[in-house]
Amino acid sequence: MNLSETFINRTKNILKEDFNDFLQSLDSVSPTSVRVNDKIELISSDEKVKWCKDGFYLPERPLFTADPFLHAGAYYVQEASSMFLCQVLEQLVSKESTVLDLSAAPGGKSTLISQYINEKGLLISNEIVRSRAYILAENLIKWGNDAVIVTNNEPKDFQQIPGFFDVVVVDAPCSGEGMFRKDPDSINEWSEQNVMMCAARQKDILKDVWEALKTNGILIYSTCTYNTDENEENVAWIEQELGAEFIPLNIDNFPEITATEKGYRFFPHKTKGEGFFIAALKKKSEVGSRKSEIKKQNKIPQKNIKTSKEVENLRNYLLIPEKWKIYQENNIISAFDKEKSEKLDIIKNRLKVLHFGITLAEQKGKDFIPHISLALSKKLNKICFPTVEVEYKIAISFLKKETIFLENAAKGFILLTYKNLPMGWVKNVGNRCNNLYPNEWRIRMKI
Known part of the structure; x- marks a missing residue:
């Protein structure tokens, strides 16, 4: 060296x-x-x-x-x-x-x-x-x-x-x-x-x-x-x-x-x-004088953006549904622990937030497309979705965002698992499955 x-x-x-x-x-x-x-x-x-x-x-x-x-x-x-x-x-x-x-x-x-x-x-x-x-x-x-x-x-x-x-x-x-x-x-x-x-x-x-x-x-x-x-x-x-x-x-x-x-x-x-x-x-030093000023600002009530009943019902995709506060920003629906939501609101009002809690779904028209964050969350309530266990070869194809074929699977959104560990979503349309794995996450290497 x-x-x-x-x-x-x-x-x-x-x-x-x-x-x-x-x-x-x-x-x-x-x-x-x-x-x-x-x-x-x-x-x-x-x-x-x-x-x-x-x-x-x-x-x-x-x-x-x-x-x-x-x-x-x-x-x-x-x-x-x-x-x-x-x-x-x-x-x-x-x-x-x-x-x-x-x-x-x-x-x-x-x-x-x-x-x-x-x-x-x-x-x-x-x-x-x-x-x-x-x-x-x-x-x-x-x-x-x-x-x-x-x-x-x-x-x-x-x-x-x-x-x-x-x-x-x-x-x-x-x-x-x-x-x-x-x-x-x-x-x-x-x-x-x-x-x-x-x-x-x-x-x-x-x-x-x-x-x-x-x-x-x-x-x-x-x-x-x-x-x-x-x-x-x-x-x-x-x-x-x-x-x-x-x-x-x-x-x-x-x-x-x-x-x-x-x-x-x-x-x-x-x-x-x-x-x-x-x-x-x-x-050991004291926090500056701006702390009390910020505290007062933080007590200003947040605007409650009313979410529809359909959006609120997405909490049922999670364990302990009553624990979560539902947020909808544009077409993205997320969940965050109610007990910590005040701190989240403070952060969101002052900083650039890219992700918080669990992103549940994206709304497209009347449909809700389940998000990868939901699939990989430890709080996912798996009984809400049909699940298909896949072998290694199909798991790698999924992670490459290739087209997946699942025989005898239910139509609609399906949670794929590998050795019982959730990996993400596909939408089975009958003759094929649309792969919903994030494009920017896909494996590009030849395996």
Whole structure:
């Protein structure tokens, strides 16, 4: 691996006598790991990721694209070191929390957070780049938890809702030193100047979003890089400039993780994973004076857009129908937990929302076309639709958005399942089935 002399010298100062072991580890094969969903009981291998109960290492990297389980949200391919977020949540965060994942795409940490809080809390999962935000929404829809709102905003936009969040997760854009083994091209992009630019940008992001975190709320800050500029020095800056206190974590069961004065480091010669840094801080500064002003605005009654009886009846597609508030925007009908609907209304009034809760259907004339979000939701009431179990070959054809033929199947909308796991919808018109799988999600690879 052709590393720059500047990077070598900087990293030697951090690792000292461990540097040669670190250097050798960069020439080894990156481990492959997945985190399983609770949609079905799935044990991916015999080797678990120690710090995440749902994480598993695989003996080799399979062709994930060819696995229907991946597309149905049975698991997420996630780097093992970053799964340590699970420990931070378990040690510090209540399941009833309102959480912001600020730089969330493609969705690894957001699916983990949504699994942790489940339906007790609320996750706002944000991505500033619109194309990546749609990928984020796709992965969260596949995961199937409903207490999620996906937004497409800049960090400063969250200043409109001061003190709204109990927890803010900032997995900051960084110089990517921890990805050198996994992505050798990133080596050529590295420079000391880029490190300094990243460290400055991270401070700007943190400063912009800080007002949205409530006093005594938790900030979880992480990067996939090794240098201290973007890690410990930024944590010290948060403490001094923004007003926070570093929170130590219990890592007694994980001797392979390196504790420093201001965070926790994952080095590939010590941990089975890529380079990673994470720290948790408690906000000590007060939320600004705009909070009371925003609270008053939030008490303005929302306009109730009356939905038709037919639209309201779509709640019966879900388990516990009375739990849901139904929203209709243009021709799209969605459901959201009534108990959290006030928070959703606040977010919708101030931010760019791409997805929330469960999208039930699209109305076309008098017809309601069931949405992929409904098919993949853990709250789907399966008895509402005829279901056809398909074999692997048909499952792949469906995921490629090819025409499907189902013998002796009922006419109308049919839920396809693979090994009892819902995959999506077709409409059987008799001589063929119209494939309703989203065009932008389809498998393009030749399998």
